[in-house]
Every structure is written in C-alpha cells, then in structure tokens.
Amino acid sequence: MNTLMNHILFLNNLEGFFFGSGKAHVVTGVSLIILAGIAFSMWRMDRRLTQLENEKNDTPS
Amino acid sequence: MYSGFQSTLQTAKTIASLEWRLEWRQGHQIASVGMFALSSVYVAFQAARNDVSADAWSAMLWMVYLFSGFTAVGRLFDRERSSARRYLQWTVDPLGLMLGKLAHAIFTTTGLSAVVLCGFLLFLGWPTGETAKMGIVVFAAWLGGLSMTTTLVFVTAVASQVKAGGSALGAILGLPLLIPQLILATRLTVGALQGTPWSLVAEIPLFLTTLCAGTSIMACILFPYIWRA
Amino acid sequence: MRYWNSVWKMGGILLLAYVIVRGFGTPLQPGLVEANPSRLKPGLADLELKAVGQPFAEENAPIEGHQLILKSDQDLIATNLTRISPHSVQASVVIPDLLPSPALDAFLFTPSSGTLFLGNAFFVEGAGTGPVPQAFAATPPAEVDPNLGFSFPYQPNIIESIRNLLWHVPMWFAMFFVMGIGFVASLMQLRTDKADWDHRSEAAVRTGLVFGILGLITGSLWARWTWGAWWVSDPQLNGALVTVLLYTGYLLLRAAMGEDERVGRITAVYNVFAFVMLVILLMVLPRYTESLHPGKDGNPGFNSYDLDNSLRAVFYPAVIGWGALCYWMYTLRLRMNRLEYRLLNE
Numbered sequence: 001m002n003t004l005m006n007h008i009l010f011l012n013n014l015e016g017f018f019f020g021s022g023k024a025h026v027v028t029g030v031s032l033i034i035l036a037g038i039a040f041s042m043w044r045m046d047r048r049l050t051q052l053e054n055e056k057n058d059t060p061s
Numbered sequence: 062m063y064s065g066f067q068s069t070l071q072t073a074k075t076i077a078s079l080e081w082r083l084e085w086r087q088g089h090q091i092a093s094v095g096m097f098a099l100s101s102v103y104v105a106f107q108a109a110r111n112d113v114s115a116d117a118w119s120a121m122l123w124m125v126y127l128f129s130g131f132t133a134v135g136r137l138f139d140r141e142r143s144s145a146r147r148y149l150q151w152t153v154d155p156l157g158l159m160l161g162k163l164a165h166a167i168f169t170t171t172g173l174s175a176v177v178l179c180g181f182l183l184f185l186g187w188p189t190g191e192t193a194k195m196g197i198v199v200f201a202a203w204l205g206g207l208s209m210t211t212t213l214v215f216v217t218a219v220a221s222q223v224k225a226g227g228s229a230l231g232a233i234l235g236l237p238l239l240i241p242q243l244i245l246a247t248r249l250t251v252g253a254l255q256g257t258p259w260s261l262v263a264e265i266p267l268f269l270t271t272l273c274a275g276t277s278i279m280a281c282i283l284f285p286y287i288w289r290a
Numbered sequence: 291m292r293y294w295n296s297v298w299k300m301g302g303i304l305l306l307a308y309v310i311v312r313g314f315g316t317p318l319q320p321g322l323v324e325a326n327p328s329r330l331k332p333g334l335a336d337l338e339l340k341a342v343g344q345p346f347a348e349e350n351a352p353i354e355g356h357q358l359i360l361k362s363d364q365d366l367i368a369t370n371l372t373r374i375s376p377h378s379v380q381a382s383v384v385i386p387d388l389l390p391s392p393a394l395d396a397f398l399f400t401p402s403s404g405t406l407f408l409g410n411a412f413f414v415e416g417a418g419t420g421p422v423p424q425a426f427a428a429t430p431p432a433e434v435d436p437n438l439g440f441s442f443p444y445q446p447n448i449i450e451s452i453r454n455l456l457w458h459v460p461m462w463f464a465m466f467f468v469m470g471i472g473f474v475a476s477l478m479q480l481r482t483d484k485a486d487w488d489h490r491s492e493a494a495v496r497t498g499l500v501f502g503i504l505g506l507i508t509g510s511l512w513a514r515w516t517w518g519a520w521w522v523s524d525p526q527l528n529g530a531l532v533t534v535l536l537y538t539g540y541l542l543l544r545a546a547m548g549e550d551e552r553v554g555r556i557t558a559v560y561n562v563f564a565f566v567m568l569v570i571l572l573m574v575l576p577r578y579t580e581s582l583h584p585g586k587d588g589n590p591g592f593n594s595y596d597l598d599n600s601l602r603a604v605f606y607p608a609v610i611g612w613g614a615l616c617y618w619m620y621t622l623r624l625r626m627n628r629l630e631y632r633l634l635n636e
Contacts, residue, residue: 024314024315025314027314028310028311028314028315031310031314032307032310032311035303035306035307035310038615039303042299042618042619042622043299045622046299046618046622049622049625049626049629052629053625053629056629056632056633215563219543219556219559219560219563220543222547222552222556223543223546223547223550223556224547224550230542230543230546233539233542234539234542234543234560236535237531237532237535237536237538237539238532238536238567240528240531240532240535241528241529241532241571241575244523244528268575271570272570275566275567275570276567279562279563279566283559283562283563286480286555286558286559287555287556287559
C-alpha cells in the first residue's frame with residue numbers, strides 16, 4: 001500500500017500530486033459536466049411531467 | 062370464555078401442535094429435511110477430508126445450517142396458501158398463528174441443530190479437540206439457528222403472498238437478512254472452538270438475541286397486515 | 291411561493307457545483323507522509339522525510355528555520371537539515387545506544403506550516419532500553435501558529451482522499467432521508483390503505499437505492515485507498531451491503547407480485563421490516579462492536595475527521611445539496627407513479 005501511495009504521490013517530484021499536475025482541474029471539470037447533465041435531464045423530465053399533469057387535469061375522464 | 066390474549070395464546074398452542082402433528086404424520090417432510098442436512102454434512106466431510114481448521118469447520122456448519130434452514134422453514138406457509146385453507150383467514154387470530162409458527166420454528170431449530178451437530182461430530186469430529194468448549198458450540202448452533210429461523214418465518218410469510226414462485230423469492234429475500242446472523246454465529250462458533258473465554262464472546266449471544274427478538278416482534282406486529290390483506 | 295419549486299431545485303444544483311469546485315479546488319494542509327529509511331540502528335544515520343502540500347517551497351520557508359526533533363519520550367535533535375524539493379528534506383541524526391522506547395516520532399518545526407508530525411516514523415533496532423544520555427537532549431523550538439488559509443486538514447493515511455467525505459457521507463445521509471420518507475409512507479399505507487402512500491414508498495425506495503449504491507461505490511474506493519482493499523469484513527460495511535440487498539429485495543418482491551391488488555400492503559409490510567433492520571444494522575449494532583469505520587465506538591458523529599471550519603464550510607452545503615438532489619429525484623418518480631396510476635385507473 002505504501003509503495004502504491006508513494007508511487008502516486010511522488011510520480012513527479014517537482015509538482016504536488018494534486019495541483020501541480022492539473023489533474024484536480026480535470027476532475028472538477030468532468031464532475032461539473034456530469035452534474036450539469038444530470039440537472040438538465042432532471043429539469044426536462046420535471047417540465048414534461050408538469051405538462052402531462054396539466055393535460056390530465058384539463059381533460060377529466 | 063377466553064380473554065383476548067388468552068385466546069391468542071390458545072390459538073398459538075393449537076397451531077403449534079397442529080403443525081407438529083402434521084409434520085409427524087407426513088413423515089417424509091421431516092425425513093427430507095434430515096436427509097438434506099445429513100447429506101450436506103457428508104458432502105462437507107468429503108470436500109474437507111481430514112485436517113479441518115476451526116474456521117473451515119464453522120464455515121461448513123453454517124453453510125449446511127443455512128440451506129437446511131431454508132428447506133425446513135421455506136414451506137412453513139405452504140398450507141395456508143391452498144384455497145381449501147382460505148377459510149382460516151376469517152376464523153384464526155393472525156397473532157396467534159404467527160406465535161404458533163414461531164414456536165414451531167423453535168422446535169425445528171432444536172431438531173435441526175441436533176441432527177447437524179451429530180452429523181458433524183460423526184463425520185468431522187471436533188476440529189480443535191480438547192480446547193473446544195462444547196457447551197458453547199452447541200449453544201451457538203442453537204441460538205444462531207434460532208435467530209435464522211425466526212427471520213425466515215417472517216420472510217416466508219411475506220413471500221408466500223406472491224402467487225407464483227414464492228419459495229424462490231423467499232430465499233432471495235431471506236439471504237441478505239441472514240448475513241448479520243451468520244457473521245455473528247460464525248464468530249461465536251469459531252471462538253468457542255478455539256477455546257476463547259466466555260467473557261470475550263459474551264456480547265455475541267446478546268446481539269443474536271437482540272436480532273432474534275427484534276425480528277420476532279416485528280413479525281408479530283406486521284403479520285396481521287399480511288393476513289388480512 | 292410560486293417560484294419556490296424552481297428555487298430549491300436550482301439551489302441544490304448550485305450548492306453541488308460549489309461543493310465540486312471547492313471540494314476539488316481547496317489545497318490540503320501540509321503533512322509528513324513517509325520517513326526513509328524507517329528502520330535505524332544506533333550511531334549516525336541519514337534520513338529523508340517526505341511530505342505532501344509543499345511545506346518546503348522556497349518562497350515561503352528558508353530551511354534554516356526548520357528544526358527536526360525525534361521523540362521517544364525524550365527528544366533527539368537532528369542536524370544538517372537540507373531541503374531537497376518542495377516536499378522532501380534530508381537530515382542526519384545520531385541515535386544513542388539507550389532509548390526509552392524503540393519507536394520514534396518525528397516532529398518537524400517549520401515557520402510557515404507549523405509543526406509537521408509523523409507518528410512512529412522510525413523504529414530503532416539494537417538499542418538498549420534506558421534514558422537518553424544528557425548529550426543528546428534537545429529543546430524544541432517554540433511552536434508557531436501558521437495561517438494556512440482555506441485548506442482541508444491533513445489526516446495520515448487519508449491525505450487527499452479526505453475530499454471523498456463530501457460525496458460518500460452525504461450520499462448515505464440522503465439515502466437515510468428518503469428511506470425514512472418511505473418508512474413513514476409505508477406506515478401510513480398500512481393505516482389507511484390508500485394507493486398514494488404506496489406510490490410514495492415505491493419512489494422513496496427506488497431513489498434511496500440509487501444513493502445507497504453510490505454510497506457503496508464511493509465507500510469501496512475510499513477503502514481501497516485507506517485500508518488497502520476494496521472490501522473488508524466490518525460491521526458497518528456488512529450492514530451497508532445488507533441494506534442495499536434488502537431494498538433490492540423490495541423491488542424484486544414488487545416485481546414478483548405484478549398486478550396483484552395486495553401489492554401495496556405486502557410491500558409496505560416488507561418496507562417497514564426493512565427499515566427497522568436498517569436502523570438496527572447500520573445505527574445500533576456497529577456502535578457496539580469494534581469497527582474500522584470512523585464515527586463508531588459509541589460516537590454518532592465523525593469527529594475523528596476533525597471537521598475543521600474549512601471542511602465544514604463545504605461539508606454542510608454538500609449534505610444539503612445531495613439531499614435536495616435526492617428529494618428532487620424522489621418527487622419525479624412519485625409524480626410518474628401517480629400519473630401512471632391515474633392513466634390506468636381512470
């Protein structure tokens with residue numbers, strides 16, 4: 001475990017593990033894109049449901 | 062004649078003795094469970110040969126126990142499913158019925174523990190010889206088995222409400238619920254086999270009893286809702 | 291009131307965006323991670339200490355200001371402290387023949403990052419047991435209280451993975467939250483026998499299961515990093531697995547019952563049972579057995595993580611954000627269930 005950790009941590013001695021290599025920004029970016037995707041699809045679903053509910057309420061069977 | 066609770070107890074007694082007599086008359090059902098248990102023990106013996114560690118011994122014990130328990134309890138509500146017995150729904154107090162079934166599960170567990178443990182003794186012996194605390198091993202097998210069967214009684218009751226494939230569903234719903242009991246029971250058996258002092262494992266029976274009591278109480282509270290559904 | 295429905299949903303998403311940016315963008319406080327060689331013999335020894343968080347960056351820390359002390363009840367002082375890179379230093383130390391205990395902790399005093407500590411950094415083989423001779427005694431410098439700015443606390447073993455706290459824990463909270471809604475709905479279903487309560491509990495279990503599985507995945511990743519294995523046998527982990535399997539069983543039971551008109555009642559009974567088991571397995575039993583998982587040992591919180599103010603400022607928004615997302619999902623599923631029911635029954 002220690003070897004693995006060191007391998008990752010000190011892969012590039014001059015850069016910090018997390019920030020120097022710019023990986024954190026990639027992870028942040030990908031996470032934000034996924035979040036936006038989820039939010040968008042849920043928003044669309046929400047609107048469609050509202051539409052269907054309104055249709056159902058307008059035409060009583 | 063009877064007050065509410067007394068009549069419930071009366072029902073429980075009737076159901077338990079009825080179950081017991083039916084089992085006895087239809088001897089093949091008891092025999093099939095016993096056969097299943099013994100042949101699994103024999104398979105375990107063949108797979109392990111000699112040189113069985115305490116871990117392997119208790120692992121095999123609980124595997125055998127688990128599947129025998131499923132066969133023994135899995136058909137507990139089969140009779141209540143048939144349409145000929147539907148009238149019971151209107152005449153029998155559900156709480157009494159549940160208590161009766163739980164009492165029956167206690168008998169089943171005791172019998173099953175005796176069969177399985179005797180089988181293990183006969184074929185595999187005590188893995189750790191003198192150091193094993195036999196009393197605790199027997200107690201662990203019984204209590205662990207009891208907490209398994211009481212859980213299974215409720216799960217079987219739920220699964221029996223499904224029209225098709227109830228017994229398979231019982232196994233699917235029951236297995237995850239039995240994981241904690243199995244972990245605790247295995248720890249207790251291994252401890253007892255290795256001669257761990259009672260004070261170090263004393264909390265495990267407490268947990269098992271808690272789980273056992275918890276599932277039984279939940280079963281008694283919830284069963285009437287299934288029964289009258 | 292009319293816009294409130296949009297506001298909380300957008301608010302939840304924005305909070306989560308803030309959590310992602312802050313969670314991944316906040317630097318970690320510096321800390322020592324490894325000492326090399328970790329086994330020493332009496333006599334002169336050359337050491338190397340590695341750190342995360344760049345505590346030895348040139349611009350903020352002249353190396354002369356650092357002092358390395360090795361402690362085993364008494365202090366040993368290291369000399370020739372030299373900086374190799376922003377996160378490693380070299381030093382030499384003379385190990386005496388007598389030590390109070392063979393395990394040595396390292397304390398590195400820095401002017402910019404405060405005291406860096408590594409417990410059991412070195413193990414001395416071949417030294418006798420006894421008090422350290424006077425000549426080796428050292429006095430540690432005065433501790434400075436560094437101003438590290440907005441940064442996450444350094445925890446040994448956890449290190450950068452502390453950011454997972456903002457995903458793993460709130461996901462379980464969110465699961466508990468909707469499963470609780472499902473439990474109440476099932477109780478109401480049993481009391482009133484109204485189909486709407488059944489729609490609620492179905493939606494709750496389905497949403498809760500999604501978050502439970504996400505919680506398992508994030509937990510498994512975390513376990514691989516900190517404990518070295520994807521899965522370990524631990525009361526808390528077993529309880530979590532059983533919970534997820536139990537609620538999968540709920541959906542299976544539902545599917546198996548199909549169009550049966552008693553489906554609401556039977557599944558409500560099962561759901562009440564499942565939730566009680568969940569409380570017993572995840573909240574009661576793990577507290578009475580020893581567990582690797584933090585926040586146990588009779589302690590309901592997770593103060594073993596030293597939730598400091600920076601972490602709190604992101605953790606609480608994370609809890610609210612994940613909760614809002616989870617609740618939004620639940621309402622979507624609930625409205626779907628209701629629409630389906632109305633289409634089939636009107």
